[in-house]
Each structure stands twice: as C-alpha cells, then as structure tokens.
Amino acid sequence: MRVNYGLPARPPVPPADDNAGALHLVEDFRASIVGAAAGDADRLVSILRIFGAYSPYLSSLVRRDPAGFADIVERGPEAVLDDLWPTLTPEATAGLATDALMRVLRKAKARVALAAAVGDLALGWPVMRTTGALSRLAGVALSAAAAHMLRAGARMGEITLADDADPERQSGLIILGMGKLGAGELNYSSDIDLIVFFDSEVAKPTGKRSPTETYVRLTKGLVKLLQERTADGYVFRVDLQLRPDPGAMPVALSTDAAEIYYQSLGQNWERAAMIKARPVAGDLAAGREFLQRIRPFVWRRHLDFVAMRDLQRMKERIRDHHGHGAIRVEGQDVKLGPGGIREVEFFVQIQQLISGGREPQLREPGTLAMLDRLTALGRIPDDERRVLTEGYCFLRHLEHRLQMIEDAQTHEIPNDPALVPGLAGFMGYGDTDEFRLALLGHLSAIEHRFASLFAAEEGDEAPSRSALPVGEDAIADYLEQAGFKDGARGAGIIAGWRVGRYRCFRHERARALVEGLTPILIKAMAKTAAPDSALLLFDQFLTRLPAGVQLFALLDANRNLLDLLAEIMGAAPMLAEMLARRPLLLDTVVGGEALRPITDAEALRADMAQALCDVTDYQDLLDAVRRWTADRRFAVGVQLLRGLTDQRAAGRALTLVADAVIGRLVDAVMANFALNHGIIPGGGFAVLGFGKLGGRELTVTSDLDLVFLCHVPEGTVGSDGAKPLSPGVYYTRLGQRLIAALSALTAEGSLYEVDMALRPGGGAGALATGLGAFATYYRGDAWTWEHMALTRARVVAASDDAFAERAGQLLDEMKRLKRPPARVLADAAAMRGRMDRDRPPRGSWDLKLSAGGLVDIEFIAQGLLLATGGQRPWPTDTASMIGLLRDLGALEAGEADLLCSALDLEAGLSASIRLTAGDDFEPAIAPESLKILLARQTGVADFAAVEALLDEARPKVRAIFTARIGDPAAAPDDNAPAAAGLPIEEN
Known part of the structure; x- marks a missing residue:
C-alpha cells in the first residue's frame, strides 16, 4: 500500500544573536566554518545555532564528530545514510570482535542521530522519513548483533550454522520488532520492543545446552551489544516485556510454546500489539512463517x-x-x-x-x-x-x-x-x-x-441500569406492564438466563452483563410489533451462541444496536432466523458493512475475493461463500427494515450478490469437476438468469430461476480428464454440481433454492441445452408464457468471456424474434384470466395475485414488449421495460408513470411484509406497530393512507391491463397453456 510519510514540521525559530548556547557551539566550530565553501558555511552556522540554542545532546554529537557533521551538511543526510548502511551488514561486520562491533554500532547511532536531526530541523523531513531512518538503523544493528551472537554460539559449539557467510539464514532465531519498531515508526530517543523466539524445526542447537538455554544466552548477549552504555554511548535500549507472560517465560522461547500460549491464553492487548509485529532480524523467513501461523489469533474473522x-x-x-x-x-x-x-x-x-x-x-x-x-x-x-x-x-x-x-x-x-x-x-x-x-x-x-469510539448514549435514551424484579411472578407482572401478553412464559425464559441455562451464560461476566441489559432489552422489545415473539426469538438466538461475553459487552456499549436487535426479533422474523443461525452477523452492523449500500459489482467481487483469499479446500469454499452471502443478504434486510433503502435498490443489491456468488461458484465447480473429468476442449458453459434474478429484482427470500447453456465443438467425443465423460453427460453432471453448490445445506446453511423449470422442455428437457437446440426451441416449440419469461433473461456467468458474449448474442436474437402481436396479447390475457380463476388471491393484501397487483404489471410489461419489439437493447427489469414501452409509444406517459408508481408501492410493501410478517398479513389482526412501520416505509402518514394508495392504484393497473393486453375475464379458456407453435419470423 502507499506509504504516508506525514507532514513536515515548521523549522525551528532562529535563536537570538546573543543566545549563549548558539554562540559557544559556533565558536567551537569556527575553524570548520572558515574552511567551508560559502554556501556550506552559511548552512553550518544556521544549523549550529539551532543545535546550540535548543539541544545540548545534538551539540555534544557535533563536538564528538565534527567531520561527520560537516559531511552531513555538505552532502546531505540521505547520501550519508546511503553510504552508512552497507558498512553495518553482517558481512561487513563479520570479522569484528565484540568490543569493536559495539563501537561501530554506537558511532553509527550517533551518525544517524545527527543525520536525522539535520533532515528534520534543516531540511523539513516529513515525520515518517525521520522515523524510517531510525527504524532502519535498529534493523541493521539488530541484524549485525544477531549474526555476531550466532557466530559466537557456533564457535562455542552450542549451535550449527546453516550458512557461515549468512549466519541468520535458516538459523531459526526469530527477532520480532514490536510497536513503533515493527511499524517503522521509531521516535528519536526510542527504546525498541522485541520478542525473541526460536523455531525448533529450523534451529540447530548441538545439545551442549538445552535449546532454551542456548537462545536465552544469545538473546542476552544481543541485548548487551545494543544497550550497554560505553564511552561511545549506547545504540538502543531494549525492552523484552511484550513476550508471552514475561514474569514467568524466558527472554527467548520456542515458537511451539508461543503458539500454544497465544491460542489458549493470549489476551486482547497482545492481539493489538501483534498488529505491528514484524521480523526485523535473525531468520526472517521463519519469522514470517510464525506470524502466518498465529494469524488466526491476531486477525479473528468475527468482531470481538x-x-x-x-x-x-x-x-x-x-x-x-x-x-x-x-x-x-x-x-x-x-x-x-x-x-x-x-x-x-x-x-x-x-x-x-x-x-x-x-x-x-x-x-x-x-x-x-x-x-x-x-x-x-x-x-x-x-x-x-x-x-x-x-x-x-x-x-x-x-x-x-x-x-x-x-x-x-x-x-x-x-x-x-x-x-x-x-x-x-x-x-x-x-x-x-x-x-x-x-x-x-x-x-x-x-x-x-x-x-x-466508546461514547455511550446520553440523555433520556441512555441505557437504564434499573434492576429486574426478583422471582418469576414479579418478572411476569413486570413484562405484562411493559406490554407483553404472556408474562409467565417470558418470566420463565428470563429465569433460565439467570441460572445460566445456555452455553453463552457459562461465564460469570456474561450473566452479570445480561442482568443489566435485560430491563433495557424488555423496554426495546415492548416497542416492537410482537414483544412476546421477539423475546422468544431472542431466546432461541441465545441458545446458539457459543459464548456470550462479547455479544453482551457489545450490546452494553451500543444502545442503537440493542434497539435494532429488538426490532429484528419483534418485527422481522426472517432476519431473526438468520441471526439465530449465525449470531455473528451482528458484526456487519457494528463494523458498518450492513449500513453501506451495495452498488458496485467490481467492488463486491473484490470484497468476496478478499473474504475467500485464505480458502483452498472446495468444501470450505462452499461454507465461506455461504457466510459471505448471509452477511450481505442480512445487510440488505437491515437496510430495508430501517428504511435506508427501497425495494428497487435492494433488489439490485441482492442481485449483485447473487451474480457474484454464481460467478465464483461456476469457476470453483468447473475447476473441481475438471480434477477428475477434465474439460471439453473448445466447449463452453453459461448460466442464464430468469425471473427476479434476470430482472435484478431479487428479494431476501427469492429462489433462482436458472437455465444452463452449453456448446460442444463438432466431432468432440468426450472430455479430456482421467475419467472422461461424453459431452451430454459432462454438462449434465456439471450442471448438477453447480445446483448442489448453490442449494446444498452445509454447516453454514444454504444459499438459494434453484428452479430449473424454465429450461427448454421444462422438467423433461436436458439440464444443459446446446446453443442450437435453444434457438430451435424458441423458434418453434416455446409457449407464449416462455417467450414472456425470456424477456427477463440475461447471462449471469459463463466458463469464459467469449462464450458469455456468444450466449448473450443468442439470447438477444431470441428476444427479437418477430411474433404475431395479436396472438401474444390474447395469450397473455388468457393466462391472466386462468390465474384469476385457478389461483385467486388469498385476500386483499395478496400483492402479487390481486387484480392490479404485481403479476398484472409484469404481464403488461412483458406482453407489450413481445408484441411491440424494437431495435434498442431490451432491459430485463420491469421498471425499465415500462420506460422503454413509453419511449416506443406502446404506453402513454401517464400510464407508464402510474405503472411504475404502483410497482414501487406494491413491490416495496411486499418486501417489507415478507421481512416482518412472513407470507400471511391480515390488517385486522396485525399489530399497530407493524402498520406504523409499513406506513413509514411507504412515506405516508398512517396505515389508512397505505390502504388508500393501494385501493387507488390497483383498479387503474387492471384498467391498463384490459386496455393494452385484453380483458382477463373475457379471454377464452381453452384449458391449455397459452400457446405453443407461434409462427416466428426472423427480424
């Protein structure tokens, strides 16, 4: 990622002419100033005055190394540092005795301190350039010291070196830089935080001492090399307190012991510290491997x-x-x-x-x-x-x-x-x-x-700390006073929490947290459409929690989340069931993902790729895809429930999710299938989406209407794998694998129900249809209702881009076939009439099947589009179809506006009801809070206004249907699907 070097500071204010420190340092350096070139002399005086006035330490460094200081000013600190680093490598310092190495490193520290000060104070270095130079010094000094101690250990017969020229390589000695050193952000007089491990699988101790004794001795020697004060000063103070359990553990410990500690006893502050951990010296490869192994401890996939x-x-x-x-x-x-x-x-x-x-x-x-x-x-x-x-x-x-x-x-x-x-x-x-x-x-x-980040809610809405009554009878009265109908049942549930009935209450802290939260939760649930049901669903939710402290601490700190959870449990059983299966879906709300709109297909695919980047096993992939999808579907549901999006935008978002899932699983299934059966050379496979998937109008509960297309080059007899299959069997089994990948119930639940009934020939047709057979079917055998369904079809995924384009061209060609307009409209009217008779609406709130409902709107759009045609690309969503028909003159502007308005009203209400009341909604028995929710999401004052909108819109929609398509009641009923064998002509 791009490095942010930060902002430069202001240069120091030049000291007054009579500043004693500045005068003395300039005077002490007078000979060098006189001997310097004019420009260098001015710079020397300016910097010396600043050092002398503000920093006794920098003044002492100048007096100690005047030639080095002059070189920094003359050539610039970057050039001096570039020359310095190669002199400190393990190779360059290989022949030095311990005392000599200590002198070299301390002189280097003084040179870097001067160079960084000149860059900072005189040249306006950004803050991270200064810290970067100091951090690099720490890294090279540690590397030189580690190599020195490893060579010494080899001379003493304690270890065997894999590479005498590069003793750190394959040494198994891991030196992790922590804190500011790990991040490359050391401050000017920083100590360095280290953790030292040795990898038992890589390290080569001779057995003269135990491995721990050997590497403890090496570590202590390394620390002495760096922090012991001599006449030349010191290099860095070293802090080893960030290691596991520093009061009991040695200063160097095995990676096996460290892994056991982090996975079983590691604390959250250690997770935070490990964010900045970086191998800085020793066996860098072993260090990176160790950090990879403890990554699950540091980077938990679920919010903590x-x-x-x-x-x-x-x-x-x-x-x-x-x-x-x-x-x-x-x-x-x-x-x-x-x-x-x-x-x-x-x-x-x-x-x-x-x-x-x-x-x-x-x-x-x-x-x-x-x-x-x-x-x-x-x-x-x-x-x-x-x-x-x-x-x-x-x-x-x-x-x-x-x-x-x-x-x-x-x-x-x-x-x-x-x-x-x-x-x-x-x-x-x-x-x-x-x-x-x-x-x-x-x-x-x-x-x-x-x-x-931690602000508690303030004011009257702040979480109350009032205690619950003692005893089930008292709790029952408390609940009924709050608005619950069955107080006794609710009291029994809460009593179970108090005695730790579920796994999530095993920890005393969890029980204490939930005791304080319960009054607030009851108050929030009492505001919902069904408080008793909300409490029951919340109880079911708790039964599936593996632990409770994290969740209860989260709710304790976030009142808004508590209200949302209560609303989900009381008003959205579908989302409640999602949460009951996967409580950690709440992560997406707190992390912000659930509130961000899903609009960008590329970003969504990139997000999925990142979520699955660590998954290699096929079965693990299926589970990971289900988790990822559940997060996004839950997010859209929350946005709908809270009125943060409308159904049209939600449908597009859910379709983007489905598209990404299908595309990823097509790739995964084909790759997995090819392991045994190879591929069909030159073949192709595509997934067509029909219905709500094709129209980009999915709901949270929609199934997927799919059709599979395939292509087999002429003369191909089978696949090229170890277990070859004939082309027909190959694509049939591949399609079956894909359906299973999409619909099979795994430990993480299921993704989608898949419906293949719209494929050519329906249930009797081939699971995967060849391109030629697909064209033949729609030119001669398809019923009118199948042509209408085809208007919403689009290519969702394919084996490769070229075949996706080829399938898309065929699909567009089939949509543009010329059909007898009168026959199409008559068949559409007849189909709608049969539906009125054979599948009457369940009541006035059957938003799909009622006269003037969603089916009427879809039939108008699809029937008129088939009858009218047109050369521009056909959209697949109903609202855009209506807009195209208006542009083509098949609908008047007023008719189109009315249909779009009715579509938004009825589809939006349908989505909200599915989330909140399920399939059955009866206004007479629906809670008032649910009616208020529907009114709020419709944008009107009250529920009566919602009913008024429906009563006004639906007769007008049916009138348009009758005028543009035909009268369903008067259409002939020939007791057959409308109608096969349409005489089709090419455009």
Whole structure:
C-alpha cells in the first residue's frame, strides 16, 4: 500500500544573536566554518545555532564528530545514510570482535542521530522519513548483533550454522520488532520492543545446552551489544516485556510454546500489539512463517467487541497510572496523555481489530498509512483522517523535539512554564501563545475522536441500569406492564438466563452483563410489533451462541444496536432466523458493512475475493461463500427494515450478490469437476438468469430461476480428464454440481433454492441445452408464457468471456424474434384470466395475485414488449421495460408513470411484509406497530393512507391491463397453456 510519510514540521525559530548556547557551539566550530565553501558555511552556522540554542545532546554529537557533521551538511543526510548502511551488514561486520562491533554500532547511532536531526530541523523531513531512518538503523544493528551472537554460539559449539557467510539464514532465531519498531515508526530517543523466539524445526542447537538455554544466552548477549552504555554511548535500549507472560517465560522461547500460549491464553492487548509485529532480524523467513501461523489469533474473522473494551480499559489504566486528567500544556504527556499519540494509534488499531479479520487490507502496521486506508474504505470520513493525521504528525514532531534536547526517552512537556517558550521556538513558533493554541487544538481534536469510539448514549435514551424484579411472578407482572401478553412464559425464559441455562451464560461476566441489559432489552422489545415473539426469538438466538461475553459487552456499549436487535426479533422474523443461525452477523452492523449500500459489482467481487483469499479446500469454499452471502443478504434486510433503502435498490443489491456468488461458484465447480473429468476442449458453459434474478429484482427470500447453456465443438467425443465423460453427460453432471453448490445445506446453511423449470422442455428437457437446440426451441416449440419469461433473461456467468458474449448474442436474437402481436396479447390475457380463476388471491393484501397487483404489471410489461419489439437493447427489469414501452409509444406517459408508481408501492410493501410478517398479513389482526412501520416505509402518514394508495392504484393497473393486453375475464379458456407453435419470423 502507499506509504504516508506525514507532514513536515515548521523549522525551528532562529535563536537570538546573543543566545549563549548558539554562540559557544559556533565558536567551537569556527575553524570548520572558515574552511567551508560559502554556501556550506552559511548552512553550518544556521544549523549550529539551532543545535546550540535548543539541544545540548545534538551539540555534544557535533563536538564528538565534527567531520561527520560537516559531511552531513555538505552532502546531505540521505547520501550519508546511503553510504552508512552497507558498512553495518553482517558481512561487513563479520570479522569484528565484540568490543569493536559495539563501537561501530554506537558511532553509527550517533551518525544517524545527527543525520536525522539535520533532515528534520534543516531540511523539513516529513515525520515518517525521520522515523524510517531510525527504524532502519535498529534493523541493521539488530541484524549485525544477531549474526555476531550466532557466530559466537557456533564457535562455542552450542549451535550449527546453516550458512557461515549468512549466519541468520535458516538459523531459526526469530527477532520480532514490536510497536513503533515493527511499524517503522521509531521516535528519536526510542527504546525498541522485541520478542525473541526460536523455531525448533529450523534451529540447530548441538545439545551442549538445552535449546532454551542456548537462545536465552544469545538473546542476552544481543541485548548487551545494543544497550550497554560505553564511552561511545549506547545504540538502543531494549525492552523484552511484550513476550508471552514475561514474569514467568524466558527472554527467548520456542515458537511451539508461543503458539500454544497465544491460542489458549493470549489476551486482547497482545492481539493489538501483534498488529505491528514484524521480523526485523535473525531468520526472517521463519519469522514470517510464525506470524502466518498465529494469524488466526491476531486477525479473528468475527468482531470481538470485548477487545475494543479491553483497549479502552488499557488506555484508561495508562491515564490513571500517569495521573493524566484534563488536557494542558505544562506537564502534558504527548504520547500517553489525553489526545496523545497513543490515542491515534489506538483509534487505528481498534478499527483493525474490528474488521482486519475480514478485510486483509486493514492489516498494515503503519498508523498514517492505515488512516489513509480507512478513509479509502469509507470507514472514516476524510475530514476525520485529516484531523488525526495532522494531529499525529504535530505530536510526533513535538515528541522528537522533546527527545532531541537531552536524548531522553521523554514525552512530557516541562512543568516549568519558563521552559515552554524555548520548546515553542524549537517547534517553529515565535509566539508561545500560538504554540499553546496549536497543541491544545490537536490534543482536543484527537481526544474527541478517540472518545467517540466508546461514547455511550446520553440523555433520556441512555441505557437504564434499573434492576429486574426478583422471582418469576414479579418478572411476569413486570413484562405484562411493559406490554407483553404472556408474562409467565417470558418470566420463565428470563429465569433460565439467570441460572445460566445456555452455553453463552457459562461465564460469570456474561450473566452479570445480561442482568443489566435485560430491563433495557424488555423496554426495546415492548416497542416492537410482537414483544412476546421477539423475546422468544431472542431466546432461541441465545441458545446458539457459543459464548456470550462479547455479544453482551457489545450490546452494553451500543444502545442503537440493542434497539435494532429488538426490532429484528419483534418485527422481522426472517432476519431473526438468520441471526439465530449465525449470531455473528451482528458484526456487519457494528463494523458498518450492513449500513453501506451495495452498488458496485467490481467492488463486491473484490470484497468476496478478499473474504475467500485464505480458502483452498472446495468444501470450505462452499461454507465461506455461504457466510459471505448471509452477511450481505442480512445487510440488505437491515437496510430495508430501517428504511435506508427501497425495494428497487435492494433488489439490485441482492442481485449483485447473487451474480457474484454464481460467478465464483461456476469457476470453483468447473475447476473441481475438471480434477477428475477434465474439460471439453473448445466447449463452453453459461448460466442464464430468469425471473427476479434476470430482472435484478431479487428479494431476501427469492429462489433462482436458472437455465444452463452449453456448446460442444463438432466431432468432440468426450472430455479430456482421467475419467472422461461424453459431452451430454459432462454438462449434465456439471450442471448438477453447480445446483448442489448453490442449494446444498452445509454447516453454514444454504444459499438459494434453484428452479430449473424454465429450461427448454421444462422438467423433461436436458439440464444443459446446446446453443442450437435453444434457438430451435424458441423458434418453434416455446409457449407464449416462455417467450414472456425470456424477456427477463440475461447471462449471469459463463466458463469464459467469449462464450458469455456468444450466449448473450443468442439470447438477444431470441428476444427479437418477430411474433404475431395479436396472438401474444390474447395469450397473455388468457393466462391472466386462468390465474384469476385457478389461483385467486388469498385476500386483499395478496400483492402479487390481486387484480392490479404485481403479476398484472409484469404481464403488461412483458406482453407489450413481445408484441411491440424494437431495435434498442431490451432491459430485463420491469421498471425499465415500462420506460422503454413509453419511449416506443406502446404506453402513454401517464400510464407508464402510474405503472411504475404502483410497482414501487406494491413491490416495496411486499418486501417489507415478507421481512416482518412472513407470507400471511391480515390488517385486522396485525399489530399497530407493524402498520406504523409499513406506513413509514411507504412515506405516508398512517396505515389508512397505505390502504388508500393501494385501493387507488390497483383498479387503474387492471384498467391498463384490459386496455393494452385484453380483458382477463373475457379471454377464452381453452384449458391449455397459452400457446405453443407461434409462427416466428426472423427480424
């Protein structure tokens, strides 16, 4: 991903002419200044004055290495560093004794510190360029020290080296850089956080000592090389406290022990820490392999809200430990205090913990780069990214200035107000008040955005902590007063929660959380259409939870989610059943996925590819596709329930999901099938979508109307696999495999019901039809209703792009066949008449079959399109068909507007009712809250207005049907499907 190098700081304010520190350093360096060229001399004086005025530490480095400093100023820090790195490699330092290596590394540290300071203070380096140079020094120093200790271990007979020239390679010694080192973000006087492991499968100890003793000794020697203070200073302070259980575990432990620890005892703060883990020295390949093995611990596919709460508590403990309260200037800790650097890092890590398991692009360690990625993915708005980026860069620059003064690992602004003006000048502010305002502004903005991640609802709607009554009778009365009908049954359910009846209540914390949540949940359910049913469904939902702490902590912190869950349980049994099967679907709501519209086919396919990137086994793929699809269907259902989308947009979204699924499974099934049976050389296979799939009008419960096309080159006798099949058998079995992949019930449920009845010949026809047979059928044998169904057909997926185009051309050709208009309309009217007689509507709220209902609208669009024709491409969705008929003059503008309006009304109501009431809806017994929901989603004042709209629209739709298609009641009933053998002419 693109690296964000951050923003440059202001250059320091030049010191006053009489500044003692500046005068002394310039005077001490006078000989070099006089000997320098004019331009270099000016630069030397300018930088020396800044160093002398603001940084005793940098002044001491200049005095220690005047030639090196002059070289940095003359050639530039980048060139000097480019020359330095090769001198520190394990190969370059191979012949050095321990003392000599320590001197080399310490002198290199001083040279990098000077170079970074010149780049930062004089050349305006962005903050991450400075941290990058410091991080690279740590990496090369660690590598040189590790190679030195491995060679020493080999000389002592403790280990065997796989490669004397490159002792780190295949050594099994894993040195993970953590925190800022892992992310390449070391600060100016940073210590380095390391975890040291050894891979028992790779390491080659000789047995002279135990493996643990050997690698502990190597680790201690490496630490001494880097952090022991000598006359030349030190390289880096080393912190090994991030290793598993540091109070009990050795400083180096085996990867086997580490894996067992992380998978069984690993804590959430360790997951967060591992986000930034990176092999920095030793056996890099073994390090990468280890991180790959513990990836399931770090990147969980399902949301762990407890991790977010744990991070919040960790941040609160840091504040408490350091005594930080209100934001201030004097004494402010710019790293750990409120609004500090750590809050920006936590802000990013929390987003990563929420979604990184499902979205691999969120697994990068860099803070600024991840802020860019979160914005690109729509997780945070651009203005929030800008505020956090600017604040982070300002504070990192300030952190560097604080540490440059005395090379102290400090993050605190001095408590003495008299010292603040000097720090302001070092930060480039001549006006101390301007510096104060800038600092306080950044701190406040960061604190506000960090706090928003955990903000509890405020006001009257805040979650109540009122306790439930004791005893089932008292709870029953409590429920009935809240609006439940069967209080006794509800009280029994709640009593079961209290005694830990289900797996999710095994943990004491889970029972404590649900005890506090139950009054709030009851209040939310009482607002729904069916409180008793909502409570029962929620109870069924709990029976399937493997654990409860995470969910209950999530609900405890998010009142909006609690209300949504209650609404789903009380008003949307279909979504409730989805949740009962897969409780972790709630992840999509909290992570934001469920609220984002699905409109981009390419983005959706890319999202699926990322979700399935780790899946290689065919059966695992089927399960993963079902999980991915359930997430998206649930999301669309939530959007419909909450009025965030309408049925037309929801239909397109659900169709995009189905298209992506079918395309992925066609590829997977064909590849799996070919393992045994090979392919038909030169053959082709395509999936046509009919009905709601073809028309891009799917609902959450729609089945898939499919037709399979195939092509077999002339003369082909069979497939080319180890178990060859004849072409007919090959494509039949391939089609059966695809149907099974789409509809089979696995551990993750099923995807879709598949209906193949629309294929040529219906149930008696071949499962996969050749192109020629398909054309022959529609030219001579297809019934009128099949031609009408064909208007909605489109190519959904194919074995390759060329065959998809060929199938699409054939489909378009069949749609454009000339048909006798009078015969088509008469057959359509007759079919509708038979439906009125044989399949009468179940009641006035049968939105599909009622006179003037959805079937009437679809028949008008399909019948007129067949009768009218036209040369422009035919759309497959009903609304666009109506628009085309208006453009062709087959419908008047007023008729088209009325039909589209009625379509939106009836399809929208149908989708809402399917979500909320299932197949049966009777206004007389429907709860008032459900009627209010339907009115809200229709955009009218009340349910009476909904009924008025229907009563007005449906007679007008039937009138258009009668005028344009024919009178269903008067159409002849010849007791046969309308009509085969239409005389077809080519266009």
